[in-house]
Amino acid sequence: MSDGTDRGQPLVRLDNLCKYFYEKDSIFDRLLGEEPVAVRAVDGVSFEIYRGETLGLVGESGCGKSTAGETLLHLQEPIDGVVEFRGRNVFDHTGEAREEFRRDAQVVFQDPFSSLDPRMTVGKIVKQPLDVHDVGTEAERRERVRDLLELVGLSADQFDRYPHEFSGGQRQRIAIARALALEPEFVVLDEPTSALDVSVQAQVLNLLDDLQDEFDLTYLLISHDLSVIRHVCDRVAVMYLGEIVEIGPVEEIFAEPKHPYTQALLASVPRASTDEKDRKRETISGDVPSPRNPPSGCRFRTRCPEVIPPADLEIEQSVYREIMNLRERIESRNLSLGTIGDGGASGTDDTGERVDSEGPAGDRTDDETDVIVGAVKNRLFSAGDRELPDDHDELVTTAIEAVIDDDWERAAVMLREEYESVCERVNPGLGKKTHPAACHLYGDPDELVPDDYPAERSDIGRER
Structure with missing residues (x-):
């Protein structure tokens, strides 16, 4: 973990990143006169990641975490926004600049069973990035692969085995070795332990921690497991329905969460201590709204236990x-x-x-x-x-x-x-504080976003 001091300029910076998927957008739909429907998977996400730190991205399933990670790496095409890596916009990269970014930014996917080609040996899987980027001679590549397998806790003798011969934890180690093959500076970890047994999860997390210290890596860790986030991360960004609602140092988020959504997430975490056996667990009421038609203003307002009544209304x-x-x-x-x-x-x-x-x-x-x-x-x-x-x-x-x-x-x-309520008229801005929360309970009036903020972006990218 980074100690968070003297962070300097961010390695990665997202500014108003948007990624929509469109339904009813085929040629047949257009012939029928159907209007495209935007699914706002990522809708105006902004945050920074500093060198050597681990930023956790958390939220319920379907909130847009994985899509944000994939769009950040330009594996998905954004419709708006900027992602800067070392101060340069990733989406402007072409030719050698794009190849350089591909070497310096890697990803470990969620499912180790589907992210590895079953027709390729482990050696070929880990060596493939070296082949694509033409790194060294064939002999040097094979030696590099053997070193990587040893580095992640496997044996160099397993070079010619196939993925089906390995357990889930071992497959994830292979995926990590592949991600490290080009000596990247930044790695997106998309739920890297969610498909693994609990006993294996700790081993993989400890491995990632050791590798970060050894190679000075910077991580974006996407997870729904708050215990993993607390164990591994320096800062946490909480995502709800395509937007960041709170971001701050991990200890502050867990000790004093501000946003009602963050509070509800933390309250739902099981506790092992018998001192809290009588603890009342507040659950989030209602269903997650559809990203096709998100609520106006604060998107959490339809489920929020602290939605703000009109000022002149006396009501519980x-x-x-x-x-x-x-x-x-x-x-x-x-x-x-x-x-x-x-x-x-x-x-x-x-x-x-x-x-x-x-x-x-x-x-x-x-x-x-x-x-x-x-x-x-x-x-x-x-x-x-x-x-x-x-x-x-x-x-x-x-x-x-x-x-x-x-x-x-x-x-x-x-x-x-x-x-x-003001919660439905005005979208609260996240602000620039070290621990901001996009909530009217804490917001600065100067940081509020007009109610038509999402509507202004509804047709972004439609001209094509």
């Missing part, structure tokens, strides 16, 4: 969160009255007769509507364990009645006017 956070969930479902028209409760949005009226949500609104009495509204509330608001405050209950009731009358827009507007 838990109640506000539930009202926001109702509003999200109404705006997306994802509130199915026919599936509320065990038997649908139904119940019994004062006479004991069963009431259902089916049928035209005009055919229902006020008592029947009240039953359906009550069923919706029981389902969406703590299963009826707590009553809403009167002023909020009246507005929520009116909104649900509007949905029952199939007036979704009116329901959405009345809830938006009363409960709209």
Whole structure:
């Protein structure tokens, strides 16, 4: 690990890196008049990596970590942004400059079973980079491969074996040897231990640590395993839905996480200490939004337990969160009255007769509507364990009645006017602090990004 002192200029710098994948973008789709749909895998990512350090990139599956690593190495074509290596834009490299970058920046992929060609011997796999870049004579290359195999804990006598003859941990050692063949300065480690047994993980991590010290390597370690990140990394960048939401020194992130998403991630980590056997684990509610249509403002707001209410609104956070969930479902028209409760949005009226949500609104009495509204509330608001405050209950009731009358827009507007949060209007900037968090709870107003920030980039790269 780097001690983080006197870091100087960064070895790698990302500035507003964007990588979108497009659906409905084939020639056939265009002939049919279909509009391309952008999947925003990486959407404005910026961070720096300094010489000799290990930066960890963490987040839930599907947040864009691996795509960011691949685009950084120019294995994926970006649609916007800059990646500088030693001060030069990687995406501008051609000819010899591109070959030099390929030698100096390598990658170890996640799956050691699919990243090695089963038809090639181990010796040929590790020697291939030397062949491609025409390094030394044939005899010197073979000797270099034998040295590399010994370096990563294998035997030089295994030169002529095939990948299927090795265990998962041994295959990953072969992948590491291949990555080191050209003596790179920077290595992207994409989940290098996730496919390995726990006992083997420690061996591979210790090997990577030793190699970093011996060859003065710089790492970007992509992982979802926070215990691995804490053990190996100097700094951590937390990624959510294509954006970096927090970045800082590893000990600060683990001791005092700022962003609610980071706090939830760390709270979900199992603890071995018996002192914490009664610890309450807060889980993240809701589903990850689609990168095809990410939320406005702060992208975590749809799941955040600390979303900020309007300044003039006196309301408990838990109640506000539930009202926001109702509003999200109404705006997306994802509130199915026919599936509320065990038997649908139904119940019994004062006479004991069963009431259902089916049928035209005009055919229902006020008592029947009240039953359906009550069923919706029981389902969406703590299963009826707590009553809403009167002023909020009246507005929520009116909104649900509007949905029952199939007036979704009116329901959405009345809830938006009363409960709209700064978290959905403005995208909080990450800022320039040593431990910044893209959250309005900590943000500097001068660092806020306008709400239309993502929209401005929605058509980047479309002219082709």
